[in-house]
Structure formats: structure tokens, C-alpha cells
Amino acid sequence: MLSWLRRTLQSSIGKKVLMACTGLGLIGFLIGHLVGNLTLFADADGETFTAYATTLNSNPALPIVEIGLTLLFLAHIVLAFKVTRENREARAKGYTLRNDHGARTPGSRSMMITGVMILAFIVVHLIDFRFDKPELEEMSLLGGMVKSRLGGTIGFLIYLGAMVPLTLHLSHAFQSAMQSLGLNHPKYNGLIKVTGIGLALIIGLGFASFPLVYFFGGNA
Numbered sequence: 001m002l003s004w005l006r007r008t009l010q011s012s013i014g015k016k017v018l019m020a021c022t023g024l025g026l027i028g029f030l031i032g033h034l035v036g037n038l039t040l041f042a043d044a045d046g047e048t049f050t051a052y053a054t055t056l057n058s059n060p061a062l063p064i065v066e067i068g069l070t071l072l073f074l075a076h077i078v079l080a081f082k083v084t085r086e087n088r089e090a091r092a093k094g095y096t097l098r099n100d101h102g103a104r105t106p107g108s109r110s111m112m113i114t115g116v117m118i119l120a121f122i123v124v125h126l127i128d129f130r131f132d133k134p135e136l137e138e139m140s141l142l143g144g145m146v147k148s149r150l151g152g153t154i155g156f157l158i159y160l161g162a163m164v165p166l167t168l169h170l171s172h173a174f175q176s177a178m179q180s181l182g183l184n185h186p187k188y189n190g191l192i193k194v195t196g197i198g199l200a201l202i203i204g205l206g207f208a209s210f211p212l213v214y215f216f217g218g219n220a
Helices: 002-010 012-041 047-058 062-093 111-129 136-151 153-180 189-217
Strands: none
Touching: 012 047, 012 062, 012 136, 012 153, 012 189, 047 136, 062 111, 111 136, 111 153, 136 153, 136 189, 153 189
8 A cells, every 4th residue: 555655656647646636525525614604594593503513513523534634635735736846847848748738727827826825724714713613512602703703804805815716726626636537538528627617616606605794794
């Protein structure tokens, strides 16, 4: 197992495949996280979100899941930097031909920049809602905390602004992952591209709905 992983990490294709897998895993997490957070809108008193948050935080497997998610995210970051560096070195030596010449998109051109911006936002998000959250017996306060922070001017600007690089990053991420996994085909490339953009918009607008609702609609 270790020898296979070592060989994979030593090859350019192997790094891209692993980066694609970690990226898809993170997209799956974002979808699940969004679905859970949407319970904030289920009722005015926040009972549904409180039940969801309490169940989640009382699960004994949560620390294991959080460690796994952290490792997944760190692996994606490290692989992204390695692949980007190798691609730049290869272009500098003239060994590679750009197959996407003329088809570059804002999302593909800014993957590293938006990735760094997303990383910075995650640090802020963890400080806001992971390291400063109520104790388990006070989880009913979490809904009010979310509404208060996202309803304030600073919270609104940070959380809404972060959805721009997230959406831009995701607009290319799914398509790139499919290509790295060898699932691209002229017959399906259009569908893959539309699916990727659709996922990016759903996730980005979904998370953007929270600061929008709480800032313009108040905390009630």
C-alpha cells in the first residue's frame, strides 16, 4: 500500500488523480454541509437546526470525521501546489503542449488564487463557528449566533465575499477532476461542463443565501 502511494505521488498523473479524488470528496462535503445548514430556514424558532446541530455534535464519530476531513483538505492543498509547480516547470522547459489553448476560463485561470482565498476564509469560518461555538447543552444558542454574525456588516461582507472565489473555483473544479480521472469524452464534455457550473452555482448561491437573508432580513 505504501509503495503504491509512493509511486503514485512520484508520477504527475498519479498526483492529478489523487487531487481529483480529494477535490470531489470536498465537493461532497460542501453539499452535505449546505443541506445541513439549510435547516436554518426550516422554521422561525430554529428548532430544526438546533436538533441537527445537537445530533451532529453529540456523534462520537465527529472527531474522526473532522480529522479525516482535515487530512483530505490538506492533501488537496499539497497536491495542488505540487501539480501547479510541475506544470509551470514543464511549460518553462517546453515539454508540454496546452490542449486547452483558447478554452481557458476565469475559473481555470484563477484556481490557485481562489484556492488561497478559500483557505483564508476557512480559517475565519473555523474561528467563528468551530472554536467559538456553544457547549453541547447550549446548542440552541448556535442558530442565534449564526444569524447574529452573518447579519452584521463585517460578517455579511466576509461570508458573501467568500462565495465569489468559492463559486469561481468550483466552476472549473468538477470538470478538471473528471478530466484527471479520464472520464472526459467529446460526447459528454458538454454535460460535464454544465454539471460543474451548475454545482458551483448551487453551492455558491446556497451558502450566499445565509448572509443575504440575515443581513437584509434581520435576525428575526
